[in-house]
Amino acid sequence: MSGFLQNTFNGLVGGAFYALLALGLAVIFGMLRVVNFAHGAFYMLGAFGAYVLLAEAGVPFWAALVIMPLALGLLGMVLERAVIHRLTRLDPLYNFLLTFGLTLILQDLVKSRYGVQSSPYATPAELSGTVDFGLFDFPTYRVFILGFTVLLCVAVWWVLGRTRVGMVVRAATERPELTRAFGIDVGRWVTPVFGFGIALAGLAGVLAAPMRAVNPLMGADLIIVVFAVVVIGGLGSIFGSVAAGFGIGLIQAWGEAYLSEFPIVSQTVVFVVMAAVLLWRPAGLFGREEAPA
Amino acid sequence: MLRIENLSAWYGEAQVLREVSLEVAAGEVVTLVGRNGAGKSTLLRSVMGLHAGQRGRVTFADRDVTKLPAYKRARLGLGWVPDDRGAYATLTVTENLTLPPRVGPDPWPLARVYEAFPALYSRRDSAATMLSGGEQQMLALARVLRMGARLLLCDEPTEGLSPLLVQQVGDLLREAKKHGVTVLLVEQNLHFATGVADRHYLLAEGRIAEAMDNSEVRSRERELLAYLGI
Numbered sequence: 001m002s003g004f005l006q007n008t009f010n011g012l013v014g015g016a017f018y019a020l021l022a023l024g025l026a027v028i029f030g031m032l033r034v035v036n037f038a039h040g041a042f043y044m045l046g047a048f049g050a051y052v053l054l055a056e057a058g059v060p061f062w063a064a065l066v067i068m069p070l071a072l073g074l075l076g077m078v079l080e081r082a083v084i085h086r087l088t089r090l091d092p093l094y095n096f097l098l099t100f101g102l103t104l105i106l107q108d109l110v111k112s113r114y115g116v117q118s119s120p121y122a123t124p125a126e127l128s129g130t131v132d133f134g135l136f137d138f139p140t141y142r143v144f145i146l147g148f149t150v151l152l153c154v155a156v157w158w159v160l161g162r163t164r165v166g167m168v169v170r171a172a173t174e175r176p177e178l179t180r181a182f183g184i185d186v187g188r189w190v191t192p193v194f195g196f197g198i199a200l201a202g203l204a205g206v207l208a209a210p211m212r213a214v215n216p217l218m219g220a221d222l223i224i225v226v227f228a229v230v231v232i233g234g235l236g237s238i239f240g241s242v243a244a245g246f247g248i249g250l251i252q253a254w255g256e257a258y259l260s261e262f263p264i265v266s267q268t269v270v271f272v273v274m275a276a277v278l279l280w281r282p283a284g285l286f287g288r289e290e291a292p293a
Numbered sequence: 294m295l296r297i298e299n300l301s302a303w304y305g306e307a308q309v310l311r312e313v314s315l316e317v318a319a320g321e322v323v324t325l326v327g328r329n330g331a332g333k334s335t336l337l338r339s340v341m342g343l344h345a346g347q348r349g350r351v352t353f354a355d356r357d358v359t360k361l362p363a364y365k366r367a368r369l370g371l372g373w374v375p376d377d378r379g380a381y382a383t384l385t386v387t388e389n390l391t392l393p394p395r396v397g398p399d400p401w402p403l404a405r406v407y408e409a410f411p412a413l414y415s416r417r418d419s420a421a422t423m424l425s426g427g428e429q430q431m432l433a434l435a436r437v438l439r440m441g442a443r444l445l446l447c448d449e450p451t452e453g454l455s456p457l458l459v460q461q462v463g464d465l466l467r468e469a470k471k472h473g474v475t476v477l478l479v480e481q482n483l484h485f486a487t488g489v490a491d492r493h494y495l496l497a498e499g500r501i502a503e504a505m506d507n508s509e510v511r512s513r514e515r516e517l518l519a520y521l522g523i
């Protein structure tokens with residue numbers, strides 16, 4: 001029983017990273033109709049940035065948790081203005097070429113400076129140790145990740161669902177052209193929304209630094225599963241991406257724990273789920289068929 | 294209020310509007326009638342700024358808006374009532390109503406909208422796409438009135454509605470007109486058109502074929518219906 005709970009908890013923590021990344025992809029896709037294949041690279045930059053800040057300037061984890069999302073969000077906004085916004089009128093193929101190309105550039109820039117070895121990042125002292133849950137102990141840092149991510153997802157959901165800004169973003173996501181006809185300058189919201197999505201990826205990266213190996217390819221490994229998560233949840237669906245993120249985290253953790261003698265199964269279970277969902281609901285679990293403009 | 298001069302529009306290579314010129318005076322209700330594909334909707338979309346391939350000039354309230362994006366035209370007082378009613382599935386009824394900023398001199402307060410449309414009030418927290426077709430049409434009209442738009446661009450607001458609802462749409466447009474609102478209306482229902490409008494333009498193959506007043510439409514109703522294929 002305690003083993004099962006522990007696996008479940010680990011699954012939720014893993015799912016928290018998927019949820020943060022998928023959430024960013026969802027708001028970006030909703031507003032820009034751009035699938036950001038560079039999302040994993042920004043996650044990596046978040047982790048690497050935290051590492052470099054600590055190793056080379058002594059900046060602690062808590063400061064990095066604020067600095068890196070802001071810095072990467074800003075970088076995202078600059079990239080949106082400089083190149084991403086040009087994609088709107090182009091064939092979707094250019095979307096793939098540009099954002100995938102950005103990934104390679106960012107990865108290789110980090111590689112050329114720091115190599116491909118993993119760098120260690122110590123868990124902040126305040127969050128070391130374990131929390132006793134009676135039946136089992138759980139690392140304090142992981143409890144923190146889970147609580148922090150859930151709070152963040154709830155906050156984003158509240159902003160999108162209950163505020164004027166959220167209403168405009170929802171309207172512009174659903175029907176951009178119609179929303180312009182109602183006097184709303186949709187274009188003005190595109191850049192900050194892109195920056196926000198990137199900031200979430202950077203935040204996930206900082207959170208990952210003490211827990212996962214910090215190396216230039218860490219985003220590339222993760223992002224493949226994140227895209228499966230986004231497809232399962234429904235491309236552009238905020239709730240779907242978060243729910244599917246945690247769900248896939250659970251399925252992966254259980255698969256690794258109970259199907260470990262069948263590694264082929266435990267490694268592919270996410271994609272089997274994706275294929276099954278697509279057969280059943282082509283727009284994903286919470287996705288909507290595209291409405292006319 | 295609205296002046297269109299030599300407006301031409303294309304979909305790719307296909308020209309759908311050919312040098313259309315027309316005027317709508319302040320407080321007037323004017324309809325555009327014509328067969329499917331005559332260019333009525335394209336004309337409305339061009340006035341709203343939603344159609345990219347166009348040439349000519351559009352003046353609204355003495356301002357040349359030809360080069361303005363749609364959102365700036367809306368802020369000058371153009372109210373968009375699209376043919377599919379434009380209900381947002383991800384917004385509640387209240388959010389659908391309050392999405393556009395208030396722009397005109399006489400925007401309806403939300404309370405007045407709900408007083409006039411009790412059906413919308415009782416469903417105010419539901420997703421707008423859960424409303425019936427008729428309720429969605431009322432929502433589309435109520436939205437531009439709450440916005441305070443001075444010129445309503447209505448694309449077939451009576452399409453698919455029951456006679457009772459058609460009458461309600463008519464009452465609403467007459468009420469708006471009484472308050473000085475100007476309306477440019479795409480309409481196939483000639484009976485409805487002569488009931489609410491002051492004048493009519495017949496659009497054929499992208500051109501204004503005829504300008505008619507109510508008595509002319511009534512006396513030629515049979516001929517026009519045959520022409521429109523209704």
